[in-house]
Amino acid sequence: MRLLRPLVCLALVAQASACAARGVPAARTTVSPPGITPVVPIYSVAVRAGGFVFVSGLIGVRPGVSEVVPGGVAAQTRQTLENLRLTLETAGARMADVVECTVFLTDMADYAAMNAVYREFFATSPPARATVAVTALPRPDARVEIKCTAWTGGR
Secondary structure, eight states, X not given: OTTHHHHHHHHHHHHHHHXXXXXXXXXXXXXXXXXXXXXXXXXXXXXXXXXXXXXXXXXXXXXXXXXXXXXXXXXHHHHHHHHHHHHHHHXXXXXXXXXXXXXXXXXXXXXXXXXXXXXXXXXXXXXXXXXXXXXXXXXXTOOEEEEEXXXXXXX
């Protein structure tokens, strides 16, 4: 993780430099997909900057509804990835643009069930990924949270 942050920062600096060289501003904009709001209002659901889309950790809550979907970690993973897809589309990106994901699980015993659903969304050329166990998530009924970074190449 320590190495990833400097690499992402270097990539952002390189992209910003390339944009500046072409006279294109490297804007930073927040992305607010319909029906998806932060658990606490002190972060953005996603930020688009320098050809990248950075999506904050999302959980399995249907857009416009505050309850976590029932059905265990597989159902929550599916809804989380649908939320991620909606967020990316709102930002002008696609699932195929995702270059990195981090998956947070409250129980590593859920890894296989999460991974089976994850594979459906990233069947070919999957992004780099880390999966980590956490003691809790901000919503006590959430069992999985996923964040990602997508590269749009400035489109």
